[in-house]
Structure formats: structure tokens, C-alpha cells
Amino acid sequence: MTEQRTQESPGDGVSTINYALAINHAMAEEMRRDSRVWILGQDVGRMGGVFGVTRGLLDEFGPLRVRDTAINETFIVGAAAGAAMTGTIPIAELQFADFMLIAGDEIFGKLAKWRYMHGGKLSLPAVVRVPTGLLGGVGAEHSQSLEVLGMHFPGVKVALPSTPADAKGLLKSAIRDPNPVLFFEHKGLYRVKGEVPDDPEFLVPFGVAAVRRRGDALTVIATGMMVDRTLAAADVLAREGHEVEVIDPRTLVPLDMETILESVQRTGRAMIVHEAVRTAGAGAEIASRIHEELFFALDAPVWRLGAIDTPIPQDPELEQLCIPQVPGIVEAMRGLIAL
Amino acid sequence: MASSAPRKRAATVITEVDATRATDLYRTVARIRAAELVLQRHITEHGFGGFWHPGLGQEGVQAGAVAALRTDDYMFIAHRGLGYALAKGMSLESLFGDLFARTVGSTGGKGGGTVHFVDPERGVLGQGGAIGSSFVLGAGAAISGQMLGTDRVCAIFFGDGASSRGTWHESALQASVWKLPIVWICENNGWAVSARISEQSPTENIADRASAYGVPGVIVDGQDAIAVFDAVTEAVDRARAGHGPTLIEAKTMRIRGHYEGDRQKYRDDLLVGDEIPRDPLGILREHVPASVADQLDDDARHEAESVLASVLEAPRADPSIIYKDVWS
Ligand SMILES: Cc1ncc(C[n+]2csc(CCOP(=O)(O)OP(=O)(O)O)c2C)c(N)n1
Numbered sequence A: 001m002t003e004q005r006t007q008e009s010p011g012d013g014v015s016t017i018n019y020a021l022a023i024n025h026a027m028a029e030e031m032r033r034d035s036r037v038w039i040l041g042q043d044v045g046r047m048g049g050v051f052g053v054t055r056g057l058l059d060e061f062g063p064l065r066v067r068d069t070a071i072n073e074t075f076i077v078g079a080a081a082g083a084a085m086t087g088t089i090p091i092a093e094l095q096f097a098d099f100m101l102i103a104g105d106e107i108f109g110k111l112a113k114w115r116y117m118h119g120g121k122l123s124l125p126a127v128v129r130v131p132t133g134l135l136g137g138v139g140a141e142h143s144q145s146l147e148v149l150g151m152h153f154p155g156v157k158v159a160l161p162s163t164p165a166d167a168k169g170l171l172k173s174a175i176r177d178p179n180p181v182l183f184f185e186h187k188g189l190y191r192v193k194g195e196v197p198d199d200p201e202f203l204v205p206f207g208v209a210a211v212r213r214r215g216d217a218l219t220v221i222a223t224g225m226m227v228d229r230t231l232a233a234a235d236v237l238a239r240e241g242h243e244v245e246v247i248d249p250r251t252l253v254p255l256d257m258e259t260i261l262e263s264v265q266r267t268g269r270a271m272i273v274h275e276a277v278r279t280a281g282a283g284a285e286i287a288s289r290i291h292e293e294l295f296f297a298l299d300a301p302v303w304r305l306g307a308i309d310t311p312i313p314q315d316p317e318l319e320q321l322c323i324p325q326v327p328g329i330v331e332a333m334r335g336l337i338a339l
Numbered sequence B: 001m002a003s004s005a006p007r008k009r010a011a012t013v014i015t016e017v018d019a020t021r022a023t024d025l026y027r028t029v030a031r032i033r034a035a036e037l038v039l040q041r042h043i044t045e046h047g048f049g050g051f052w053h054p055g056l057g058q059e060g061v062q063a064g065a066v067a068a069l070r071t072d073d074y075m076f077i078a079h080r081g082l083g084y085a086l087a088k089g090m091s092l093e094s095l096f097g098d099l100f101a102r103t104v105g106s107t108g109g110k111g112g113g114t115v116h117f118v119d120p121e122r123g124v125l126g127q128g129g130a131i132g133s134s135f136v137l138g139a140g141a142a143i144s145g146q147m148l149g150t151d152r153v154c155a156i157f158f159g160d161g162a163s164s165r166g167t168w169h170e171s172a173l174q175a176s177v178w179k180l181p182i183v184w185i186c187e188n189n190g191w192a193v194s195a196r197i198s199e200q201s202p203t204e205n206i207a208d209r210a211s212a213y214g215v216p217g218v219i220v221d222g223q224d225a226i227a228v229f230d231a232v233t234e235a236v237d238r239a240r241a242g243h244g245p246t247l248i249e250a251k252t253m254r255i256r257g258h259y260e261g262d263r264q265k266y267r268d269d270l271l272v273g274d275e276i277p278r279d280p281l282g283i284l285r286e287h288v289p290a291s292v293a294d295q296l297d298d299d300a301r302h303e304a305e306s307v308l309a310s311v312l313e314a315p316r317a318d319p320s321i322i323y324k325d326v327w328s
């Protein structure tokens, strides 16, 4: 992690680019490095992806390595699994994370289990890229945060980058990982800019959380789009004299519980903030583990903030009411510290 | 001696190659048959920790089709017996080992019950418990074969029931558009558990669907291993030459229950006794001298019995195996 921070510090060899382009660079670099890496998905070639993430890749790598598919999510992920077990490294793009359920058996029954079922004789180094979360008016079937599914099906790794640098470094690690990875890209972050190392060997390891802010009053574990909102809320608390520690796990599988537990041990208070539905979300698992490990070190129960138990409404203003907002996070932080 | 075997189909003199082919196919079918019978007897007498889906009577499809493949061609098997994997060169010990969860199994003792035979060196890439998984997986293997610059073909075995899955439709369209090197081999045995083919398909033949996908659809007598071999060879050549996939429908029949022990109360076409109508062995015997065939039968029986006995003596894996191979 120390090494990671030095790599992230700005200086020579750093570009300020957006999250979408960081992901694009990760793929382009890995495809240049390894001719076995290829892409498939709807509109990924000629159009460059519905969110523009694969722009330019068809021109550079040609139609055999950047394949436009029909509308066939089951095929996209299933073919990725079959290709992965036979020596190539597919990156499958689904247009929305929600469509993981259309390829449910291919992700959770095939990618996650094939190696185990077949006695370890096959490896499945595939990446499934899924645009996740609210975008503003895309509705109940295109807005969900389903990352917890990856935690519930042993055999797939789960990444959930919240910054352009993490998006690039985690995706490069995912492509090099011999295991299948579900890569959740937040649709609301695609146009957010940040400093990203140019070094083609820049990698962000899985299972290493990033401490986004140091503090001693409370530990908040936040993921994806909620990281920035939590940091904004922590700034408000700082003006009130409370320093909040903010941890971004970056990957949920594997999950860096060590960093989380070390922090909560110090602060005595913990809260999880995610965009996914609160009930049975990743936060429920993280809260349970904290309770199990640190019951006697806690000054208060672990709290969770997440989406309410409804589908996401179509209207862009209404949809925001379903997920945590900065004022709500501030209020929860104050409440938990006062307990 | 094989060259003196009579040949029914044509008036021409049998060639050396045909005779060798017929003998080889006979040997494979006999080995599968012997394994089937020895398992059937064992399960009847001792039970079984899982579900064995017998392929009795379907050996001709499995042996004939696999004989048309190269050792390095990819193959996704179906759940109906062990013929595919045995024909591809996996040892009977490794297959029985999987069925009885012994360390000698191809999955090192993780198998057990229903089949997940695997052998990457021989292109055997396993089988999905969710029927119809293999269409999409097989397409991916075919893409790898192309991208790695090989001329490997991928054979995908499936039942008539599996042909109803959406995975079939998605794969048939995309594989045809991309001209992937695939041969789909449907073992139409008339039943999907208790559902008759006529209740699942509006057309009599699964192969009738091929034209909608822009691929050749071939119907072949699945009891005739040589006919299956010829049909699959043509499809493999076509795939290898870059002309795309072929759908082959082999008409066969399910002799036993869906699983061994299924009482089949739903069935009105029950066959009695051990009689297999249009037995693939009988059909092959027209091309193989009786003395040779008899010897191959004996060898196969002996192999199946001795391998089963030794596998049952082999150790089970250490229980810690349950934690192994989740991750690479
Ligand atoms: C997706 C799925 N649905 C149902 C089942 C249960 N099942 C196992 S085999 C089978 C019938 C398959 O029929 P067919 O493809 O014709 O193969 P056969 O058993 O006749 O060889 C069914 C319904 C399953 N394994 N997977």
C-alpha cells in the first residue's frame, strides 16, 4: 500500500484524464502487451461503446480482437468463459450491470464455478465490465448496484473503482488476474477527471483498501459513487471538530478487512455507505464482520446507509431520493458520533 | 482379416481404411457399452451417490462423432453417459474415478455422481449442470482456437431437450455470423426427462431449424456409428476450412430412464429386457468379422469389470479438497 501511494502521487508521467478514458487506456495497454487479450460486447467496435469507453480500439486492434456482438448477453459472457478456459483473455462489456442477471448462469454458474467443478484443471481469466449505478433517468432496469452478488457467489472477484487512477490500475490487474473478475464501472463517474499514471506497469492490487482520509472520530467505509459524497460529508464534520476516517475498499472480493478492522479498532465507531440497496447489501456483510471481530472495541453499533427498498424510479430527481445524499450522510455521521 | 468383412451399403470391395475404421468404432462402442452395463449393474446392486444418466443405446452417436475429431479439437460433453470422454481418449479409470469421487478421477476426487469429466490435453472441457450451458461456452472455445492461430474445431454435444434453451438461439446466430469452427451434435433420443420431443418441438426434426440460422442441418441415423462418423467428418472439414458451423441431429433412443433408477411411469414406449433395437454394435458387426467383434466385446467387458473393481478400491480425496481450486 505504501508503494501504491507513491505511484499515485502526481508528478512526471501523470495525465489528468477522465474515468472512461482511464479504463480505455487500461484495455489498450493490456491489448498491446498481450495479444491474447480481446473484447466483445454490443456496440463496442464501430461505435466505441454506448458510454464511449472502447473508442478507438477497433481501429487499433481490428475486428477479431474487438468484436461487436448481437443483443445476446448470455452469449457474451458464456463465450468469454469458454474463451478464457482455452487460452485467451476476454474482456466482456455489458451495456448495463443490470444485464448481469440475463447472463446470470454464465457469470455465477460458469465463470465462478467451472474451475472448481473441474478439479482445478482449467483457469478462467475473464473480465466482465459492467456499468453500474444511477445515471439520471435510465430507470429501474438500468440503474441497479448489484455488486453484492459477486460476494455471494464464491469464485468471482469484484472491483468497484471510485477514481480514474483506480479504474485504470484495477482494470489492468483484473486483465492480468488468472481469475474471473466482475468490474463495476460507475456510470456517474465516467466523465470525472483525475490524475492517472501513464506507466504501463501501473497496477492497483486487489484486496488493498485505500484510506481516502485520516481521522479518529469515526470510520466510514464507502464504495463507488459514495466515496466522494462521504468525503464531502467528512469535510462538514471536520469543520465541526470531528475527523472522520474514510476507507474505500476498492475491491469487495477480496475484501481488505485488515485495513477496516485496524481503523475501527482505533475509532471505535463504524458506518458503511453504499449506493446498493441497504438490505442484504455489502454493508450488511461488512457490519457483521466488524461486530464479530471487534464487539468489545466498539463504542456504538455499526450503521449502514444504502438505497431504500424500492426499485429505482425513472425520474432523475426522484431517483436521487432513493440513495444516500451528502446531507443524510452528514446527519448519520453526527448521530453515530453522538451515540 | 478385417478386409474380408462384408459390406452392405455398396457393392464395392471394402477398403482397408473402412475396415480399420469399422473395427476402431466397434472397439469404442463396445468399450462404452461395457462400461454402461457394468455401471448399471453396480448401481442396481449397490446404489449410487448421485445421478447416473445412462447412455445405453446412444453409444453409436458418441463413438462415431468423436472419431471424426482430432485429439486437440475442443469438446463439450453432455450428461448422457461417458462415451464422449472415453472416445476422446480419457482413461476409463479417470471416468469411473470421477463417478465414485476417487482421487484417480479426472477431477482428482472432486467429481462424484453426475459427470464433470475434464481433460484439457484432449480438449475435453467439461459439462455444465445447467442443460444447454455448452452452446455459449463452446463458441468461446472456438473463438480462442481461431485467435490463437490454430485450426481447432469445437464439438458441442447436447440433447433434444437442450435445444430449447435460449443459449442455443444466441449461439447459433452469433456463431453462424462469425463462421465459428463449431459442430453441434444433437443426440435426439426422443425424451427430455418425461417430456416427449413432440411436446417440445413444433417441427419433427431439430435440424429443421438450421436454415433459419444459415447453417447446414444434417439428419443422421444415430444408431449407425459409421454414418455419424461420415456426417461429422464432413462438418468438421467444413468448420476447419473456415466455412462455419453445422448442426447435426442424430436420431437415437433413450433405452433406460432419465437417470439409473428412474421408474419411468410416464413412459409408454418402454422397451423390455436388455434388447436394444437397432443396436449400434449389431449394425457395426456388418462390417467387422464376428471373431474380431467377439474378441473386442470380451476385452471391453474385462476392462470395465477390472477397472471398476480397482477404482472402488482407490482412495477418496482428503476432505480438505472442498477448499481447493476456487481460485487460480
Ligand atoms: C437449465 C436446466 N434445466 C433443467 C435441468 C434438469 N434436467 C437435467 S437433464 C434434463 C433433460 C435433458 O434432456 P435432453 O437435453 O434431451 O437430454 P437427455 O437427458 O435426453 O440426454 C433436465 C430437464 C437442468 N439440468 N438444467
Ligand SMILES: [Mg+2]
Pocket (backbone or CB within 6 Å): B159, B160, B161, B187, B188, B189, B190, B191, B192, B193
Ligand atoms: Mg433427450
